[in-house]
Amino acid sequence: MKKASTFVFLVGIALVLVNCTDGEKKNEAKVATSKLPTLTMLDSATYDFGTINEGDVVEHTFNFRNDGVYPLIINNITSSCGCTTPEWPKDAVASKTVSSIKVRFDTKHKTGPQAKTITVYANTEPSNHDLQLKGMVTAAPKPEATK
The missing domain is CATH 1.20.5 (Single alpha-helices involved in coiled-coils or other helix-helix interfaces)
Known part of the structure; x- marks a missing residue:
């Protein structure tokens, strides 16, 4: 026992x-x-560009801050369509520093409701963050046929 x-x-x-x-x-x-670095959006992660005409180009800047202790490094950014091109800081973003991601959407040959997703890959947890452009693109008038 x-x-x-x-x-x-x-x-x-x-x-x-x-x-x-x-x-x-x-x-x-x-x-x-x-x-860990923290990508904190200072504005919305979604930008509604409203209604525009086919052929217009939309540009928007998404502002963010690194709220972590260590520097934030954006490894890559991808978009859901080749018509959307991002620009981002290639250097590390220090703690408590504000930076931005600029996105350009070319509406050529795009009509109707649009929703383009931009995925940011960084040394954060989680490792990816989605941004979005959305709005309506009205078709350009068709040229009249010659008689």
């Missing part, structure tokens, strides 16, 4: 120690994550 109670006591101590170690690891991971 004495051996069994000693065994149960030792297993209990081991479980307490393992849980303490896991808790410390979780706290360390939480502290490290809280220091």
Whole structure:
């Protein structure tokens, strides 16, 4: 009986120690994550350009701030359509610094409702962020046929 109670006591101590170690690891991971760069949008992540004519070019600047401790590095930006081209800072964005991503949408051969997604890949958690341009493009008038 004495051996069994000693065994149960030792297993209990081991479980307490393992849980303490896991808790410390979780706290360390939480502290490290809280220091990661954070892409915080200063305005909306969606820009509604309203109604425009086919052939017009829309440009919009999305402003953001790095609210993390470490520098934010944008690795790449992709768009859902070749008609949408992004420009972004190639250098690291320091902590608490404001920067921007400029997006250009060419409406040539695009009519009707439009929703273009721009995905930003950075050293943040999560590692990608979506921006969006949306609006309506009215068709350009067709030239009259010559008789």
